Amino acid sequence: MSLQYVLLFLCFIFITIKGDKPPTYFPNLPLGEYKLKFKALFPCESTENHKLQYNVYFSKKTATEFELKGNMTLHVPFDDSVSISINMAVKSSIGGWKDNAHVYTTTNACSKTIWLFGELWNDIVRGFHLPRFNCPTPPGVYVTSGIDMEKLRQNNFPKKFFYGEYKMTFLFTKSTGEKLGCFVLVLDVIRPWE
Template identity: 40%
Template sequence: MERVLRPNLPVGPYRIKFKAVFICDEKVDYLIRLNIHQHKVSQTRVEMRGNISLKIPFDDSLNLNFNMAVLSKIGGWIDHAFDYSAQHACTTLKTFLGPSWSTYMRSWNMSATQQCPLDKGEYIMRYDLSDVNNYHIPKEFIYGTYKTRLYYTDKNGMIVGCTILVVDIVRPWE
């Protein structure tokens, strides 16, 4: 069966436009703290830059969670548009990044062959977001603006790191 392009439907192939990235709560001293921001390098290239502080190793004893809220057409965020939780945070992140893992590790000034766990310490990050096309994520998604709360929890359920990403999921030609 041949696939038919229906450009007015709210779901399909997409492109991600990064709008913002920031810490969930500035007042909390997270054990994993991503102090990053986006930097527009050119009309088509955006980088994440900043520093990452790991007061604990980033390993598989942590859980990876994210909650995506979608921006309503009448304003306001609708929480839990998409939720995901997984054990083994480091391995799960590595799986999501797929072939981009080595680029991601180099952006932290680590070896491209770095495996889990990531040692505690201070890291400087400079990551080109055009690499997002290589991630192991759905190839079709519902169009819209999303606020994604990415957070890590320990075995007791305590949040040890939290970052918010705001993105637009748009049609490939937009």
């Protein structure tokens, strides 16, 4: 009788050992690998008095493909003396925005932007016809007729993140605290199969 229990136990162990099987699939976890679904891109306020003006927007190529279009007007160089603050508000279950869900603030905005965008930075430089690939970006007006947002996958963003709808406010300041520019990006962080 005890031999039957031993054999049953051994069978149970061999059946449940994973071996070379892929990891268990948990589709309803609140975070994981993701894809981005862009919704809107607009200035925080009138850019008339901003020294870094980002007048860019998303344009639909097809039902699921977007391009980044518009212009950037830089009255001062975009360099490492600029700081950037990103405040991510998450959409709550009742429809309002909860600020400070994720906050990222750093100095050296130019170098950090290049690092964060990774290979996509080269497409941004070519798309906006920037004069150089490294810092600083000199003052001027830079216009793009369209940058494919599918290329955004080639970046140094976190590879796993919390799912949900986010409103990201990007604020650019000088070390003295002077506000240089601001824009808002609204997007969904969704599961790869959605």
